[in-house]
Amino acid sequence: MTITADQLLLFVATLSVAILSPGPGVIAVSQGAFALGRSRALPYAWGLALGASVWCLFALLGLTVIFRILPWTYVALKVLGGAYLVWIAWKMWRHAPDPLPDPTQGNAGMGLAGGAMLNLSNPKPALFYSAVLLSIFPALPTAGDKLAIYVTAAAVELAFYSALVSLMALPWPRRRYYAAKFWIDRTAGLAIGLLGLSLILRH
Template identity: 75%
Template structure:
């Protein structure tokens, strides 16, 4: 195996810094944990983690090469992803005044498949992963190397979203959410909508 421990540590550190920047997944899983609690938010967070990690796998398999050869494929994914984020934002905005959902019900796609769909709606992580992989690891990677790198990315994503869903479901944070549900939901919707719009406009 040509991948070293030092390279993996650097990869984990770079990925952790990138994940901590607010994005649609962070906003959505936080809002899910507030509204539905830890038990329902965790599968959603794991779906988000898997969806995000798949962009690493796609980059390892050469998706960014396809984007360079056929730029319209990235444009198509970007427009479709931005439209999906705006739709999610509209649903959150429209339901902000609704009563709190039954914790047994999945709301607005807040399920494992819904989490995957949300993080797969943004193709930018494929470019991020591609740049990071090229800057940290050797240009030629074996199948074993790629498996180790993907397993590392998946582990980091799972750890982050598990921790975030658990933290945001703490009772005192949920009580704050209950007291300000309308404005928190509207704020989350506005942020996700702006992220979707920026994806479409390439801001």
């Protein structure tokens, strides 16, 4: 391996700071933890982590090179991803008046695949990962290096989303959600919708 432990630690620190910023995944998984509890929302959180880590893998495999050579591919992904986020936002907004779901029952869209799809709908992390990888690992990584980098990214994403679900499913934030479900769901839907529109409109 050509990468060092110091480089990996810097990568972990940079990624940790970046994923703390609220995005559609953070908003959606928090709402799921409020409504369904830890055990029901964890698969969704793991899907979000998987989806985010896939962008790291794509960056390692050179997807951002394709974006630079064929800029329309990035625009197309942004528009499609933004449209998906707007659709998720519309569902949140429309179902805000609905009663709370039964935590013991399945909840469509809150599984592993739903979480992965949500984070894959935003291609911006591919550019973030590309920039971070180039700055922290300037030497051309070997196949073993790329595997170590990907495993590190996936572990950080998994730890973050699992911890977020565990925190948001605690009794006191869930009680607050129960008391203000309509407005929390509408606010979450509006936030995700605006993020989706920003993807579509900012080329």
